[in-house]
Amino acid sequence: MYKILIAVVVLFSTTISAQSKLVFSYDAVGNQIERKYCPTGNCTSGAKQLDTDQITEEASLNKDEKLTDFINRLRIYPNPTKGNLRIEWELADTDYIKSIQVTDAAGGSGFVVPINTTENFADVDLTNYASGMYLVEFVLNDSRRAIKKIIKN
Numbered sequence: 001m002y003k004i005l006i007a008v009v010v011l012f013s014t015t016i017s018a019q020s021k022l023v024f025s026y027d028a029v030g031n032q033i034e035r036k037y038c039p040t041g042n043c044t045s046g047a048k049q050l051d052t053d054q055i056t057e058e059a060s061l062n063k064d065e066k067l068t069d070f071i072n073r074l075r076i077y078p079n080p081t082k083g084n085l086r087i088e089w090e091l092a093d094t095d096y097i098k099s100i101q102v103t104d105a106a107g108g109s110g111f112v113v114p115i116n117t118t119e120n121f122a123d124v125d126l127t128n129y130a131s132g133m134y135l136v137e138f139v140l141n142d143s144r145r146a147i148k149k150i151i152k153n
Helices: 002-019 051-073 091-095
Strands: 021-026 032-038 075-077 084-088 097-104 110-113 121-125 132-140 145-152
Touching: 051 132, 051 145, 091 097
Parallel strands: none
Antiparallel strands: 021 032, 075 084, 084 121, 097 110, 097 132, 132 145
16 A cells, blocks of 8 residues: 555656646747746646746847847948948947957957047058958947958958
8 A cells, every 4th residue: 555655646746747847939040039937837827937047038138139239230341441441330339339459360460440439430541451351349348349350452
């Protein structure tokens, strides 16, 4: 009788834990957008979200989306260039940009591009630099970096 009671308890606890699960939702490009804990296995009724994980993921997504939006708004032209280059961004992004640096692809010679806080562009003169690939690195106020490649002919 004791063995049967233990078997029933083990079977019942296994059944309950097998029914509870994590369920994930994804957007069209495959990014995870939602995570839910379903204690009953049926997420349409009684599902509880993992609040702390969701908040962390949303903050991370918002931070990444802000960086992606910033990169998409940047305009660097002409590319390839023969010497003179213009870098443009949205005026609202001026406070988001800490500095702009131009270096050769090997990470050797480079310089800092001066930023005028009332303008949304910077002109760069590469005429005295060798032909090749250069990196324009935007150092942002949140210490992240966005890099664009340019070619000088």
